[in-house]
Amino acid sequence: MSLELYLDLISAPCRVIYIFAKMNHIHFQYFPMDLLQGQQHSKEFEAISIEKKVPVLREGSFILSESVAILLYLTRKYSTSIYWYPPDIHMRASIDEYMAWQHESLHIPMRKILWSKLLIPMITGQKVPEEKMNDILKQVQTNIQLFSDHFLKDKPFITGKIICVADLMAVVEMMQPVGANHNIFLGQPKLNAWRQRVEEIVGSRLFQEAHQKLFTIKKWDTSLLNNSTKEKILVMVQSVNK
Structure with missing residues (x-):
């Protein structure tokens, strides 16, 4: 089951997720979003995020939003360094x-x-x-x-x-x-x-x-x-x- 991250790197909460995942060698599928072009309002994305916001993490049927929750999930799921x-x-x-x-x-x-x-x-x-x-x-x-x-x-x-x-x-x-x-x-x-x-x-x-x-x-x-x-x-x- 692959890890998917929906991010727009113009957003600070998205950048921190991107950097953290890269630093910790967490393999993920990156789905770049363009908030300024309104991609978050598409029907396809609304099916993933009812709030129409990024960042969003998806693993199969499991969907998680909010950058703090995603960060802490990644630390636990992937047993990143304890520091x-x-x-x-x-x-x-x-x-x-x-x-x-x-x-x-x-x-x-x-x-x-x-x-x-x-x-x-x-x-x-x-x-x-x-x-x-x-x-x-x-x-x-x-x-x-x-x-x-x-x-x-x-x-x-x-x-x-x-x-x-x-x-x-x-x-x-x-x-x-x-x-x-x-x-x-x-x-x-x-x-x-x-x-x-x-x-x-x-x-x-x-x-x-x-x-x-x-x-x-x-x-x-x-x-x-x-x-x-x-x-x-x-x-x-x-x-x-x-």
Whole structure:
């Protein structure tokens, strides 16, 4: 029974699954999705994901969504190295704490930077108001400082001297604004040193491969969007601006 992963590497949660599977030599069938072209709304994909979201893992009749659940499933199913999700109860609790915190505090704000600084102007031809943009950047600054002070502290990695799934998820989320030429690591020496340690362990080639679509999104030709897809994106834009 083969493992199937449905991913769009413009999405940070999809990239972390892709990187983790590749690093751990987990064989999978890769089904690339294109969220910006509306492939998640196809009838074929809806049969796999009623929520029409990625990432999605499928093994036969077993289907799993949500990046945290998929990551933890992969660590157990494929008996990956214990440092990814250590058996030590306190280390595991620290990872769980980060996983519970990251969606609202990192994933959504980092995604908002990409959309507000790049994708919304590209699609609508209108800039996001400066006041709104400043609010987003202020929230990001507050939350990366909290990450640095509370989760990272003075350790090389979140759980101590060795990388874990939380480090991988965090660094990929923090890369999201780079697609809009916004580098949150500038002026953050401790945070940047941590990023470099994580990237070194991942390997530069794999790290670049996983982020290639993000790095080139600024060259996206929005004229290829059909009206139906554009309308769906505009609805998403409204949610981003809330």
